[in-house]
Amino acid sequence: MLSTSQSSPSLQQGMLRRVHHIALNVKDMQASRYFYGTILGLRELQGEEVPETLKALFEAGEAANFVTPDGTVIDLFWKPHLEPPHPDPDKTFTRTGHLAFDIEPHLFDQAVEVIRQNQIPIDHGPVSRPTGRGIYFYDPDGLLVEIRCDPVL
Template sequence: MSHLSQSTSQPSFPALLPTMLRRVHHIALNVRDMQASRHFYGSILGLRELQGDEVPETLKTLFEAGEAANFVTPDGTVIDLFWKPNLTPPDPNPTREFTRAGHLAFDIAPDLFDHAVEVLNHHQVTIDHGPVTRPTGRGIYFYDPDGFLVEIRCDPA
């Protein structure tokens, strides 16, 4: 799977500027044991678990079913946990590198979202899906060169 084209025959196209991506919005992690993960992130790491109206509307059904939990870091980054009970590590040796992350999401101003999509398309970044529009904003999901899923999202305009 080719993630980025490095063709030199096309004229230069501007990249997103470092100031355009404002912050990490959330990190989604797939977990095999939700209770153990909630204990770890809440009781051991001391992150505050979102409750009630704090839970994003798009996750309420999963939250109520015990299939998602949301924690917030002191800087406001949200860590979403998604229950995947059949998840097994790619290698039984836990010292070997592997990831449990679902995707990394960057927040961008709503008026810059379409430009970000143009930049991704111009650079022939492999798009997983999107752009999508939800009550919580817009998003586009794509792969980094190693196949890790990344999202750029914005709040509603």
């Protein structure tokens, strides 16, 4: 059980620098590579860019690595027999809420149109809030993904 005592050891604020990578298990590697690389436009790591620890999996087609513009790496691991608890994403329990990508406000409507034209299942949105706009949709494995932007000032 997690201790909430003030005397518990802890990392100081600022010690963690950034998210290094996010690892996702995917059922269909081809569909996921297309989704993250082509539809979302993330750059796939190739050759010497692939981490040494993942080269064998990469060469076997069991891993793919994408990098976001801020340098966060998204690792995809092929797990073809891994089934979600429920095939309906609305009824699937996961400890992951969603993966969110930020976009410039003037590009938001274009992103929404790309999602629609590719017939990506939309959970909800676009929504407008005081914090900006967002649209929520599903990747090929049912992970909820958001594209959001800051409000136009």
